Amino acid sequence: MSVLDSKIPKGPLKEKWTNHKNNINLVNPANKRNIDVIVIGTGLAGGSAAATLAELGYNVKTFCYQDSPRRAHSIAAQGGINASKNYQGDGDSDYRLFYDTVKGGDYRSREGNVYRLAEVSGNIIDQCVAQGVPFAREYGGYLDNRSFGGVLVSRTFYAKGQTGQQLLLGAYSAMNRQINRGKIKPYNRHEMMDLVLVDGKARGIIARNMITGEIERHSAHAVVLASGGYGNVFFLSTNAMGSNVTAAWRAHRRGAYFANPCYTQIHPTCIPVSGDHQSKLTLMSESLRNDGRIWVPKRKEDAEAIRSGKKKPTQLAEEDRDYYLERRYPAFGNLVPRDVASRAAKERCDAGFGVNKTGQAVYLDFSDAIERYGKEKAFTAGNKDASKEEIIKLGKEVVAAKYGNLFDMYQKIVDQNPYETPMMIYPAVHYTMGGLWVDYNLQTTIPGCYAAGEANFSDHGANRLGASALMQGLADGYFVLPYTIGNYLSDDIRTGAISTDSPEFEETENAVKERMDKLMNANGSKSVDSYHKELGLIMWNKCGMARNAEGLKEAIEEIAALREDFWKNVKVPGTATSKNAELEKAGRVADFLELGELFAKDALHRNESCGGHFREEYQTEEGEALRDDENFRYVAAWEHKGKPADAVLHKEELVFENIELKTRSYK
Amino acid sequence: MKLNLKIWRQENATAKGKIVDYPVDGIDGDMSFLEMLDILNEQLVEKGEDTIQFDHDCREGICGSCSLQINGEPHGPDKLIATCQLHMRSFKDGDTIYIEPFRAKAFPVIKDLIVDRTAFDRIQQAWGYVSVNTSGNTVDANTIPVEKEKADESFNAATCIGCGACVAACKNASAMLFTSAKVSQYALLPQGRVEATERVKAMVRQMDEEGFGNCSNTGACEIECPKGISLENIARMNREYLAASVKG
Numbered sequence: 001m002s003v004l005d006s007k008i009p010k011g012p013l014k015e016k017w018t019n020h021k022n023n024i025n026l027v028n029p030a031n032k033r034n035i036d037v038i039v040i041g042t043g044l045a046g047g048s049a050a051a052t053l054a055e056l057g058y059n060v061k062t063f064c065y066q067d068s069p070r071r072a073h074s075i076a077a078q079g080g081i082n083a084s085k086n087y088q089g090d091g092d093s094d095y096r097l098f099y100d101t102v103k104g105g106d107y108r109s110r111e112g113n114v115y116r117l118a119e120v121s122g123n124i125i126d127q128c129v130a131q132g133v134p135f136a137r138e139y140g141g142y143l144d145n146r147s148f149g150g151v152l153v154s155r156t157f158y159a160k161g162q163t164g165q166q167l168l169l170g171a172y173s174a175m176n177r178q179i180n181r182g183k184i185k186p187y188n189r190h191e192m193m194d195l196v197l198v199d200g201k202a203r204g205i206i207a208r209n210m211i212t213g214e215i216e217r218h219s220a221h222a223v224v225l226a227s228g229g230y231g232n233v234f235f236l237s238t239n240a241m242g243s244n245v246t247a248a249w250r251a252h253r254r255g256a257y258f259a260n261p262c263y264t265q266i267h268p269t270c271i272p273v274s275g276d277h278q279s280k281l282t283l284m285s286e287s288l289r290n291d292g293r294i295w296v297p298k299r300k301e302d303a304e305a306i307r308s309g310k311k312k313p314t315q316l317a318e319e320d321r322d323y324y325l326e327r328r329y330p331a332f333g334n335l336v337p338r339d340v341a342s343r344a345a346k347e348r349c350d351a352g353f354g355v356n357k358t359g360q361a362v363y364l365d366f367s368d369a370i371e372r373y374g375k376e377k378a379f380t381a382g383n384k385d386a387s388k389e390e391i392i393k394l395g396k397e398v399v400a401a402k403y404g405n406l407f408d409m410y411q412k413i414v415d416q417n418p419y420e421t422p423m424m425i426y427p428a429v430h431y432t433m434g435g436l437w438v439d440y441n442l443q444t445t446i447p448g449c450y451a452a453g454e455a456n457f458s459d460h461g462a463n464r465l466g467a468s469a470l471m472q473g474l475a476d477g478y479f480v481l482p483y484t485i486g487n488y489l490s491d492d493i494r495t496g497a498i499s500t501d502s503p504e505f506e507e508t509e510n511a512v513k514e515r516m517d518k519l520m521n522a523n524g525s526k527s528v529d530s531y532h533k534e535l536g537l538i539m540w541n542k543c544g545m546a547r548n549a550e551g552l553k554e555a556i557e558e559i560a561a562l563r564e565d566f567w568k569n570v571k572v573p574g575t576a577t578s579k580n581a582e583l584e585k586a587g588r589v590a591d592f593l594e595l596g597e598l599f600a601k602d603a604l605h606r607n608e609s610c611g612g613h614f615r616e617e618y619q620t621e622e623g624e625a626l627r628d629d630e631n632f633r634y635v636a637a638w639e640h641k642g643k644p645a646d647a648v649l650h651k652e653e654l655v656f657e658n659i660e661l662k663t664r665s666y667k
Numbered sequence: 668m669k670l671n672l673k674i675w676r677q678e679n680a681t682a683k684g685k686i687v688d689y690p691v692d693g694i695d696g697d698m699s700f701l702e703m704l705d706i707l708n709e710q711l712v713e714k715g716e717d718t719i720q721f722d723h724d725c726r727e728g729i730c731g732s733c734s735l736q737i738n739g740e741p742h743g744p745d746k747l748i749a750t751c752q753l754h755m756r757s758f759k760d761g762d763t764i765y766i767e768p769f770r771a772k773a774f775p776v777i778k779d780l781i782v783d784r785t786a787f788d789r790i791q792q793a794w795g796y797v798s799v800n801t802s803g804n805t806v807d808a809n810t811i812p813v814e815k816e817k818a819d820e821s822f823n824a825a826t827c828i829g830c831g832a833c834v835a836a837c838k839n840a841s842a843m844l845f846t847s848a849k850v851s852q853y854a855l856l857p858q859g860r861v862e863a864t865e866r867v868k869a870m871v872r873q874m875d876e877e878g879f880g881n882c883s884n885t886g887a888c889e890i891e892c893p894k895g896i897s898l899e900n901i902a903r904m905n906r907e908y909l910a911a912s913v914k915g
Contacts (some may be wrong), residue, residue: 052801067722068788070829071730087809123803130805131861132797133854134822141812159822166825167730173796180792188785211777240724279705280726409728412752415697464757477800528711529705574717578679579778582709582718 004257004637004652006441008112013658014094017116020440021658022482025490032057034496035489036220038205040192040247042069044164044190044470045453046226047171047226048477053224054178056482059487061218062175063187063207065242065584070172073240074473077164078285078406079148080156081470083121088145092153094118099659101468104150104337105433105461106611106627107661108263110654112440115459120479125157127478133170135159147290148466150337150666156467161285161406162339167470171477173351173595188217191584192247193512195223195254195373197505202251202449206505206512210584213577215389215512217505217530218615219498221489222448224481225251226473229454230494231264233592233599234544235536237429238283240268244588245595248436248455254412256444259457261595262603265612266545267430267478273362281411284364284406286466290333291399292367292423294341296362298322300549300602303353313355313363313422324348332666339463339612339625342427342664346545349426349622356424363421370395371585383593427545431469433460434602436653437637441484442476445637450485452476457635462611519586520576524569528585531566535559535589543600548616552604560645563593598645605649608632620663668694668760672707676720677776680783684776686765686904701733703768726751727891728765731826731828734835735780736767741832741891749830749893761817769835772877773842783832786877787845795849795872797859821855823870824848826894831883833888833896836855838874844888846874848896848906855906863913867907871911 009020027035035058039050041065050217062098064072084090097118102109125143129135132226145154159166178184189210196204196219230245231237232421252258269284297303297321305311308405324344326333336344336635348354355361374395378386396419400407407418425606435449436444437660438458453473460468497506542555566589574580609618609625610632618626635652669692669763677684691710694703701723708718717775724732733750737743743753774782799805825864833844850867853859857867882901888896 048801053723055800055802064690064733066724066730067784069827070788071724073725073730076725076727076729085808120803122808125804125808126805127799127801129808129811130797130799130858131801132821132856134818134823134825134852134856137813137815137818139815141814141818144807159825162729162826165828166822169825173791174801176788176792177798179795181795186788188788197889240730241726242724274697275695277702277706278693279699305783315840409752410749412748412754415754415756479803525713527709529709540844550802571712571715579720579781581720582712582715 005439006110006436006652008110009440013111013115016112016613017119020186024487027486027490027493029057029494033059034275035059035492036061036497037219037222038063038106038218039226041072041226041228041455042175042203043072043074043226043228043453044168044171044457044473044475045435046224047072047168047175048474049224049452049481050184050455051171051174051178051227052478052482052560054183058257061187061220062183062184062408063190063192065189065191065210067189069175069188070131070169070625071185073243074168074170074470075165076240077470078145078161078283079287080158080163081124081167082155082469083123083125083157083465084118084155085122087143088154090153095367096153097121099153100151101459101465102461102659103664104465104623105463106631107461107629107656108610108654108665109459109461111656111658115473116480117459120475123479123505124471124474128167128170130174131170133159133166143273147335148179148288149286149289149335149341150332151296151548156645158287161287161403164258164470167287167474171474194508196505196508197446198498198502201447202497204500204505206509211579213575213580215509217500217509219505221492221495221498222450222485224452225436225455226452226477227455229435230595231429231432233535233541233596234429234533236273236278236281236540238267238281241280244591246452246588246591247260247336249591249595251436251444251446251449253640255446256449257437257638257639258434258598259437259635259637260602261599261638262543262606262613263433263462263611264429265433266427268338268345268428269364269425271410272356272424272426282409283428283430284410284423284425286338288364289512292333292334292364292366293320293323293329293368294325294362294364295323296348300352303336303355306355306356307359315445322353329666336666337463337465342545343614345427361426363422363423364425366399366418367422370419373398388435397570398600412493426567428596431464433457433462433464437635441487442481443488447489450481452481462613500630502616516583516587518567518574519570519572519583519590521574522570523569525573526568526569526571528572528582528589531562531570532585532589532592534562535593536560539599539630540598543603546614546616547603549604555600556604557594559597560602563597566590566593594644598638601647602636602638606632606636668755668758670694671763673765673860676719679778694755696754698755700737700753700755701728701751705787705881706855708848719780720778723751728752728910729828731830734782734830736769737837737878738765741769741835744895746890747893747895756888757758759889769831771834771840772881773840774831774834775834784878787829787878789840790846790873791841791849797853813856814845816825817855824851824855824900826891827896830893832891834879835846836887836891838867838885838887839883841882842877842879843901843904844875844892844896844898846870850907851900851906854903857869864906864911867904868911872912882890
């Protein structure tokens, strides 16, 4: 077992990043023109990194599987982006954002990284506003904020329920400016198939043109992976259909350690599963918990009556409802962190109080908010004795202005009107905190291979707070990686262009082609989706919101067996030389079938509960997560050794000098 | 429910395409339209046939990937949604459904139902941005107050998902609604105003070069737009363009 060097700069917390920037090597502008960088993924992290790297003078190539960089799944982020601006004057600061994030992550993240994140957060907002991102504003013309789970201040900036879209369009516009200058060359509808190492350094990739099927070689002095998370290992998740782990997993197989794969975020407010045909799940933004109250019936008879359609939720009197989050966590109420809210929902449903036909749903109710806002609006308009109808009408208008698009989306999917009857929600896989291990410079264990955004493991510990993914993606891309990568590239100013004719490119390309031939020629009888669904069920049932040793051991065996079967019996129709969605999926599912096993292995080794990782054997009497700081206060980074079963564990001890480790309490 | 699907199949950009019949059964009203196509594709895999290729990704109406012409309408019969949000409850047992790619000269077919919409990217590359460096050395975000009404209007224009339904709906295959939404988003904000003149000229020039047609003035684009982007944006772009042309 080796010790990983996180390269966190010495010195006081507040000075680490500034000192580091002052001491790293720079590349002069003339030399940057001779250096090429490949960026995989064009979401918030990849798009912003590509734009800034190009602006600094590097030659950038971007790759995305979508038809346009603007469609990366960051676009679907709804609620908002955190920044410690303290515009509301409610006591926010860099320190508080840092503290909330470390605590929210259940003390499994690095202090140095998280403080840097807090430090640059305010600048992200400045940058985005300057780019023309239309954030929500108050009547005075200044930026508006709202609250998110796990914090007691309002630090979330937003653009209705489409913040991710607006921020991504901002990053995409910055990319476009560089594309127009010829500094970024975009390769859309291209998928990275493997990483090429020359003399132990990342020097390029093998990519597949998804339209022609052509296998291409691309070289660079460094490769940045900003390819997102691996939530689709569960088949059903809020990720896009195409979101995959392949780029990260291929790098892992080439020597990049994979950290904390078991840390997965199950988001509490998603639209419940409706049937077997379901292809994906839809998130209802956490911002809804600002105003929505979560409840289930107090009595099982009522829950049963609702499930069988004999009763409606609106018929239940106030005293017959159990607002279980407000009951269990009076201080944070409906705004507890995501992991806590998800487990609480599961606990109620498992105990028989769930609603919907399936019993796998709880209510998110806006009736109080509608009345409260209605009264406020009537009062402001001078209507001091407004009727109940007038108040409800006004209240609905306010709620529509805040969450209109989310309510519409819900109505389209569920066919119920959430202004009239409470929404039904249930937890779903949403985000993965684990990912490629990176040091403070965002470099993986392969020299020259960097990872940014959700693809790395760094800042969220065992649980991510709401509105922090957008913050981290843009922090990594705009403000961290473009500078730290310079330190590495400063050694490459005399290297010259990297040739793609080397034996390393040849070998890697052959390996890619061989693997694709194997998939095309398996000639079995089962579809790729059928394997993906089966894997998803194992993951959800045994590696989901609650895990135990027995189930995890079963999962490891079942996934390994499923993987073996996949390579024998999968059926991929069509050809490899044209657009073929089945072939694309097959390559991704093959990688998920390896990652899934490592995920279970990681969850099994971590004999504690922390954040999104909840082991049933390790809980307090009240059912809260029970951490074991003495034995598990480390990052688990796995080294590939041929098979997931043989992966070797490396530990990075986490050092807490500025925050005292406590049991998280939101009571 | 049972449905009779008539789907456009085309091997590649140069091949000749045709409508092929696919009867499907056991379709549930709670399924989304794309889940219905998943089921059909699953059946094709079983038979060892090449599956029907279509663009899709987020399946929640925001990425703008999906692009089907359903019974002659972009994104199908329901309004204010993308194809991925269309549910089968909008159809009834025994229906015949025609599924085709978006049709426009500037959107050549790649395969089956997939079209090439990179012309939209190139319009935005022409000047669809504010020329600010991403170094973070900008002024504090609250330095310039922006009238809420303007900010909201800019946001409404910015909600365009770039799907191309406006082009597919227009008898001239015009991209005026798309381009004007981008022009408007920036023109309405003080940060974007500075280079508004150059921007509108560059973006309109690129739009014309891509082979999109002239505005038909029928308003079909607004009706079919999944995000309800308003025709007012076209009027705004025309004003901006005229002013820019006068300035020279």
